[in-house]
Amino acid sequence: MNVQALLQHPDLWRAGQIDRPSSPRLGGVKTGYTQLDAQLPGNGWPSAGLMELLLANAGIGELRLLAPALRQLSEDENRWMAWINPPFIPYAPALEALGINLQKMLMIHPKTHKDTLWALERAVKSGSCSSLLAWVDEKKLTLKDTQRLQVAAKQGRTLTCLFRPQHAAEKASMAPLRIALHAGKPGIVQLDILKRRGSWPLHNLQLSIAQVTGTQYQSQTDMAQQLALWRLAKREGTISVRSCDEPELTLESNLQKTHSHAALLTH
Amino acid sequence: MLWMALHFPRLSLEIFLAGQPKTSQAWVVLENNRVLEQNLAAQNCGIRLGSTLATAYSIHPQLQHRHRAIESELEQLNILAEMLYRFSGQVSIQAPDCVLLEIGGSLKLFLGKPQLIHEAQTLCLSLGYTCSIGVAKTPWAAIALARSQEMTLNDVPLARAGLELTGVNANTVERFSNMGIYTLGAVLALPRKALGRRFGKSLQRYLAQLVGTQPDPREIITPKPNFVQCLHLLAPITNKNVLYQHSHSPMCHLSQALEHWLVTHQLGCHQLCWQFLSHNHEQVEILVPFATGRQNAADIIRLSKLKLEQPALPDEIMSICLRAEHVQPWEGSSQSLFKLMGTSEAEHPLGDLIDEFNARLGDQCCQNIQALPQHIPELTWRKQSVEIPTKNKASAYVEPRYAKQLSMRPLWLFNPPREIQKDELEFLQGPERIQSHWFNGSEICRDYFIAQHQLGAQCWVFVDQKSRWYLHGYFG
Numbered sequence: 203m204n205v206q207a208l209l210q211h212p213d214l215w216r217a218g219q220i221d222r223p224s225s226p227r228l229g230g231v232k233t234g235y236t237q238l239d240a241q242l243p244g245n246g247w248p249s250a251g252l253m254e255l256l257l258a259n260a261g262i263g264e265l266r267l268l269a270p271a272l273r274q275l276s277e278d279e280n281r282w283m284a285w286i287n288p289p290f291i292p293y294a295p296a297l298e299a300l301g302i303n304l305q306k307m308l309m310i311h312p313k314t315h316k317d318t319l320w321a322l323e324r325a326v327k328s329g330s331c332s333s334l335l336a337w338v339d340e341k342k343l344t345l346k347d348t349q350r351l352q353v354a355a356k357q358g359r360t361l362t363c364l365f366r367p368q369h370a371a372e373k374a375s376m377a378p379l380r381i382a383l384h385a386g387k388p389g390i391v392q393l394d395i396l397k398r399r400g401s402w403p404l405h406n407l408q409l410s411i412a413q414v415t416g417t418q419y420q421s422q423t424d425m426a427q428q429l430a431l432w433r434l435a436k437r438e439g440t441i442s443v444r445s446c447d448e449p450e451l452t453l454e455s456n457l458q459k460t461h462s463h464a465a466l467l468t469h
Numbered sequence: 470m471l472w473m474a475l476h477f478p479r480l481s482l483e484i485f486l487a488g489q490p491k492t493s494q495a496w497v498v499l500e501n502n503r504v505l506e507q508n509l510a511a512q513n514c515g516i517r518l519g520s521t522l523a524t525a526y527s528i529h530p531q532l533q534h535r536h537r538a539i540e541s542e543l544e545q546l547n548i549l550a551e552m553l554y555r556f557s558g559q560v561s562i563q564a565p566d567c568v569l570l571e572i573g574g575s576l577k578l579f580l581g582k583p584q585l586i587h588e589a590q591t592l593c594l595s596l597g598y599t600c601s602i603g604v605a606k607t608p609w610a611a612i613a614l615a616r617s618q619e620m621t622l623n624d625v626p627l628a629r630a631g632l633e634l635t636g637v638n639a640n641t642v643e644r645f646s647n648m649g650i651y652t653l654g655a656v657l658a659l660p661r662k663a664l665g666r667r668f669g670k671s672l673q674r675y676l677a678q679l680v681g682t683q684p685d686p687r688e689i690i691t692p693k694p695n696f697v698q699c700l701h702l703l704a705p706i707t708n709k710n711v712l713y714q715h716s717h718s719p720m721c722h723l724s725q726a727l728e729h730w731l732v733t734h735q736l737g738c739h740q741l742c743w744q745f746l747s748h749n750h751e752q753v754e755i756l757v758p759f760a761t762g763r764q765n766a767a768d769i770i771r772l773s774k775l776k777l778e779q780p781a782l783p784d785e786i787m788s789i790c791l792r793a794e795h796v797q798p799w800e801g802s803s804q805s806l807f808k809l810m811g812t813s814e815a816e817h818p819l820g821d822l823i824d825e826f827n828a829r830l831g832d833q834c835c836q837n838i839q840a841l842p843q844h845i846p847e848l849t850w851r852k853q854s855v856e857i858p859t860k861n862k863a864s865a866y867v868e869p870r871y872a873k874q875l876s877m878r879p880l881w882l883f884n885p886p887r888e889i890q891k892d893e894l895e896f897l898q899g900p901e902r903i904q905s906h907w908f909n910g911s912e913i914c915r916d917y918f919i920a921q922h923q924l925g926a927q928c929w930v931f932v933d934q935k936s937r938w939y940l941h942g943y944f945g
Contacts, residue, residue: 258924258925259924259925259926260881260926260943260945261879261881261922261925261926261927261928261943261944261945262925262926262927262945263927263944263945264945265880265881265945266880266944266945269880280819281819282819282822289881290881290882290883290942290943290945291838291850291881291882291883291884292838292880292881292882293846293849293850293878293879293880293881293882293942294838294839294840294841294849294850294851295840295849295850295878296878296879296880297838297840297880298840299878300880304837304838304839304840305837305856307837307838308822308823308835308836308837308855309835309836309837309838309852310826310830310834310835310836311834311836312830312834313830313831313834317829317830320829321826321829321830324822324825324826325822328821328822328825330818330819330821330822331822384925385921385924385925385926385927388897388921388927
């Protein structure tokens with residue numbers, strides 16, 4: 203084996219590659235965000251391996267960040283997308299609107315922590331899940347568990363994503379990819395890549411999730427003003443109702459009432 | 470026509486020992502208080518067939534014995550015949566110890582006679598029964614051949630077969646032996662008409678059927694439409710592991726029988742039921758559901774094992790019953806000719822994972838969600854038990870009905886909505902009024918807003934008619 207061949211070996215990592223952490227061997231799942239793809243080894247989420255998303259609190263765009271990849275993976279006919287212990291209800295119409303095939307979604311709610319870990323490992327190892335999103339009891343999760351999961355995820359070729367709270371960043375983990383998410387301006391999420399293979403950590407990457415997932419707001423006018431206007435209209439409506447000695451009715455019901463009056467009159 | 474006869478020489482003993490955990494105890498079966506059949510351990514002790522029970526006990530005091538149970542022998546013979554139904558459509562029983570199969574039509578499918586014989590023998594052995602097999606042009610000849618092979622002499626020519634092993638009744642056999650005639654060949658050499666005059670019509674008919682000059686119609690069994698099989702243990706089992714650990718364990722034995730039954734009937738099992746009974750009639754039933762039809766005994770055992778981990782079984786299990794509850798026509802799966810590297814569908818059927826989860830975590834732990842065409846947000850989704858797309862009910866991906874227009878719906882939903890303080894929110898978009906159910910009196914009228922919470926989460930909030938604010942979802 204000559205030197206050139208050795209240099210091509212995927213296990214060999216050279217400091218020169220530091221700014222483009224891409225290696226042809228790790229064919230990742232496209233994240234759907236070109237900015238992010240460029241920063242991840244394999245140009246995408248690890249298609250086989252564990253990753254962690256660390257969130258301060260839920261609802262800051264964590265699912266929309268994964269949505270393009272999930273949409274892509276849900277096209278796989280023969281594999282599930284497992285969700286273990288989701289904290290809230292994944293809202294079906296919104297997921298459908300993002301193009302995710304609901305028939306491929308499998309929600310699993312184990313009762314105990316032990317069962318959760320068992321289900322995680324089983325789902326990942328079985329090879330019949332293309333992706334797995336899991337929410338685990340943080341107090342009971344140990345370094346050893348993450349190691350087992352990482353090994354299993356590699357074996358089963360599953361994109362495995364653990365959602366953990368922000369403070370878990372201080373705990374060691376065997377996941378080769380750890381990303382902290384922060385809420386930015388509406389429609390934008392800030393990423394800190396805490397750990398990635400083949401490169402240094404990266405801070406403050408801004409992604410416009412609303413644009414990519416098609417969930418941007420139609421109007422960004424001054425909401426407070428709009429609300430005030432609406433309030434005003436409502437109050438007027440109720441005042442007009444009060445004159446009819448029905449003080450608790452709102453604008454909407456009042457409208458209905460006038461409609462029904464009109465209907466009666468036409469009869 | 471080609472007939473295959475399976476003779477079960479040790480049936481009287483094996484009905485007691487098949488499926489039991491392995492034992493080194495000496496066992497004998499008695500008829501008229503004399504030893505009719507014995508196992509290897511008893512034979513090694515020096516007990517002879519035909520000796521009295523008292524003699525046998527004096528030789529080996531720890532001996533275990535049972536009296537011959539002719540009814541259960543016949544019952545077992547029926548079960549065996551049903552298992553053998555997979556090799557031929559014409560299976561009949563010749564009491565007390567033979568099963569007959571017409572194999573002329575099956576030779577091509579099972580790749581020839583030797584292969585078929587081998588398969589039938591392995592099948593019986595896996596169920597715990599030894600058999601000897603004879604193949605001939607007529608049923609009686611096949612039976613005579615099969616029975617004469619029990620002397621460990623293989624390939625006995627029909628002419629050398631002993632008379633006592635054929636279908637001739639005992640009286641006639643004795644009269645023949647008084648005449649110095651011991652084999653079928655010798656009888657066949659005698660003039661047929663004279664024999665008929667001396668020994669009656671029955672012998673004449675038997676000989677004619679044996680050589681094939683007279684037809685020999687047989688009653689064909691019809692397989693039972695459902696599977697129930699019980700195993701009564703000789704010694705109580707207290708340790709769960711003994712139930713399923715080895716390939717000879719009772720549960721493995723029963724699931725093996727179920728597999729054979731399912732293959733025979735071209736069925737897949739969707740739910741089965743294990744029943745464990747103790748001395749004092751304490752009974753535990755365990756249902757094992759499968760997401761897809763199953764046939765394989767190893768799968769059945771693996772999933773039943775997971776299910777058995779939780780519930781308490783009786784302390785001393787005396788009998789085990791296995792019942793197939795829901796069966797459906799078997800759906801074979803085809804594999805791709807050029808299998809690509811790595812995982813493929815054949816390796817990891819979708820149902821496997823579901824079955825394992827259901828068995829270990831409980832029935833309702835795996836769920837799908839489904840979108841419904843409703844107006845009120847909490848009614849637009851539904852949890853449902855997982856459905857596995859199969860070939861018969863192929864589930865084509867349905868284009869979502871409300872694509873695009875619902876881009877402003879949150880990915881996380883709270884059910885029920887949580888109360889929230891308005892001061893914590895910064896409004897981004899709205900209002901959107903959702904009003905419904907005015908027709909049945911429980912009117913819902915809400916104004917939805919998209920807002921950002923102080924902590925950074927994007928919320929879907931609404932205000933109801935009483936101006937209370939609720940958080941209904943997160944834009945995750």
